[in-house]
Amino acid sequence: MRDLFAQKWEIKFQEGIPHINHPSNSEGIKDKDWYRAVLLKERDKQLHKPAVTRFIDNMERKICDLIANPTSLIKAIDTLGAESVKPYLQIIDSKNDRDDITGLRLLDIWRYFRLTWALPHKPTPGRKLFILIRDAGQKNHPIMGIAALGNSIIQITSRDNEIGWTIESLIKRIDKLDDSSADIVLQSLRIALERAISGISMEDFIPAGKKLLTIQEQILLLERIVEEVPEPSSSNAHMEIGARAWSQLSQTSLYRRKRASSLIELLRANNMFQQVPTESSLVGLRKLLTSSAGRSAITIALQANKKEKIGANMMDIIVCGAIPPYNHLLAGKLVSLLMMSPEVNRYYEERYQNQVSVIASGMKGEPVIRDSRLVFLGTTSLYETGSSQYNRVSLPINSICSKYTIKKMQFQKLGLTKGFGTVYVSDQTVGALSDLILKECGSQQVSTTFGEGTSPRLRLIKKGLNLLGLPASNLIRHNFKRIVYGVELAENTYEFLRGEEETPRYYLNQENPEEITEEICKFWRNRWLAMRIKNSNVLNQVREFRIEEFLVSNNL
Numbered sequence: 001m002r003d004l005f006a007q008k009w010e011i012k013f014q015e016g017i018p019h020i021n022h023p024s025n026s027e028g029i030k031d032k033d034w035y036r037a038v039l040l041k042e043r044d045k046q047l048h049k050p051a052v053t054r055f056i057d058n059m060e061r062k063i064c065d066l067i068a069n070p071t072s073l074i075k076a077i078d079t080l081g082a083e084s085v086k087p088y089l090q091i092i093d094s095k096n097d098r099d100d101i102t103g104l105r106l107l108d109i110w111r112y113f114r115l116t117w118a119l120p121h122k123p124t125p126g127r128k129l130f131i132l133i134r135d136a137g138q139k140n141h142p143i144m145g146i147a148a149l150g151n152s153i154i155q156i157t158s159r160d161n162e163i164g165w166t167i168e169s170l171i172k173r174i175d176k177l178d179d180s181s182a183d184i185v186l187q188s189l190r191i192a193l194e195r196a197i198s199g200i201s202m203e204d205f206i207p208a209g210k211k212l213l214t215i216q217e218q219i220l221l222l223e224r225i226v227e228e229v230p231e232p233s234s235s236n237a238h239m240e241i242g243a244r245a246w247s248q249l250s251q252t253s254l255y256r257r258k259r260a261s262s263l264i265e266l267l268r269a270n271n272m273f274q275q276v277p278t279e280s281s282l283v284g285l286r287k288l289l290t291s292s293a294g295r296s297a298i299t300i301a302l303q304a305n306k307k308e309k310i311g312a313n314m315m316d317i318i319v320c321g322a323i324p325p326y327n328h329l330l331a332g333k334l335v336s337l338l339m340m341s342p343e344v345n346r347y348y349e350e351r352y353q354n355q356v357s358v359i360a361s362g363m364k365g366e367p368v369i370r371d372s373r374l375v376f377l378g379t380t381s382l383y384e385t386g387s388s389q390y391n392r393v394s395l396p397i398n399s400i401c402s403k404y405t406i407k408k409m410q411f412q413k414l415g416l417t418k419g420f421g422t423v424y425v426s427d428q429t430v431g432a433l434s435d436l437i438l439k440e441c442g443s444q445q446v447s448t449t450f451g452e453g454t455s456p457r458l459r460l461i462k463k464g465l466n467l468l469g470l471p472a473s474n475l476i477r478h479n480f481k482r483i484v485y486g487v488e489l490a491e492n493t494y495e496f497l498r499g500e501e502e503t504p505r506y507y508l509n510q511e512n513p514e515e516i517t518e519e520i521c522k523f524w525r526n527r528w529l530a531m532r533i534k535n536s537n538v539l540n541q542v543r544e545f546r547i548e549e550f551l552v553s554n555n556l
Helices: 002-006 031-047 050-059 070-084 106-114 157-163 167-174 179-198 215-228 234-242 246-250 253-274 281-289 292-310 331-338 342-352 358-364 427-441 456-467 493-497 513-532 536-544
Strands: 010-014 017-021 087-091 128-135 143-151 314-322 376-380 394-396 408-410 412-416 483-488
Touching: 031 050, 050 106, 070 513, 070 536, 087 331, 087 342, 087 513, 106 128, 106 143, 128 331, 128 342, 143 331, 157 167, 157 412, 157 483, 157 493, 167 179, 167 281, 167 292, 179 253, 179 281, 179 292, 215 253, 246 253, 246 358, 253 292, 253 358, 281 292, 292 493, 314 331, 331 513, 342 513, 394 513, 408 483, 427 456
Parallel strands: 314 376
Antiparallel strands: 010 017, 087 128, 128 143, 143 314, 376 483, 394 408, 412 483
């Protein structure tokens, strides 16, 4: 309640019953301003943690050397124009990588500049890339911007509809399919189910010496196993997963339940597909769509393919922005464009091409390595009103690759989020809810263990609120929606993600990534920078920038 009242939620009593309401806008405060104030409060709480305060103090002994001197920058612009700014990507390889100039760890440099933003930084599990964009045209190669890629959010309806991972999107496509294209769709769904079933260890479920003759027998056996396997303890599951012995991991209560329950729905769906008429794939698809069981089978097949692709072939841009004074020169758009660079693709594939997937390996009982060809980037705006960072940001492919004459890569608006989140729930409250769960349930029911589910913080808050008898779904709905954006990196991105094609056909040449990065920077200089430096107001903003006023310690 303290967190809600701090964000100006209201409590009203009607006939003695309390009603909690979202903040009203009676004072004429813009939603964007209100939401920014919410974020800043949580960011400032983060800054005042002793460990963070010490980190800031240590960093500010040298960090000024990596912030562009406005006088030097203006002088270079006056002399060389747009060519004075020479951006390049610096992808952080490990936590021990250090800057050649200051000796600071590159990850600490990234973290420091991230603390200057309104949105509080919350570490996320899974795959991550941290990126610095620097200017070789200035002394010490100051930081122009920062970016980061992280695992894609599992459930975003507008994005999934666009890709074709929902039953609704297939219904919209069905009238545009002929029998040949319908056959490709139907086969991709069947293959997705077969791969998912073969990716789950089943041997230990079948009694020794017994043959299961029917699908129904298998399903009945699996249903008994789900009933018999106890609910896993998060603390025990965490210890077992830490051992990384995949066959042993698959035998833990967490994974036995997951394997059995997953196989039940996959086998049922596969059984439905076996009943599809073979004379016409289009007729077969339409028949599946006419019954609830058929639609359920299609949904399971679509989700099976999504689970395989979403954690490997697509990532979210979770951080993307400019660092002053380069923000006045629209470096934010440069950072956005550089996320499309094959240099990012190559590094991502090289880092993860041999990484064993924890969840998939736990399900199969042996090491599983996912394909790591990156074909899609997703992100969201901070506010519903739009994002100058992504609006009208596109890369004409013909200016970089002569193979394409019309097509352009761009941040496409795909829809809006539904307005759920926990950013305004303080760490102190999360800790109190965690203690409550431990007291009431005897163990931590929610952990960051891979395989337990998405967003441990969100699950913990919902579990705690439910124990208190509070309406969790209402309290975590802040109603501040964000615009969902997506970038296709290949001309067959959606077909590849749906499993209808096996090899991505990238727009940009993947063989010379550094050259393409330079071409992207050249395009940015010509398209945006050259115009900005003709604007006297913009140049005055750069001149007036003061490094000492920008430092994070000013917020302490």
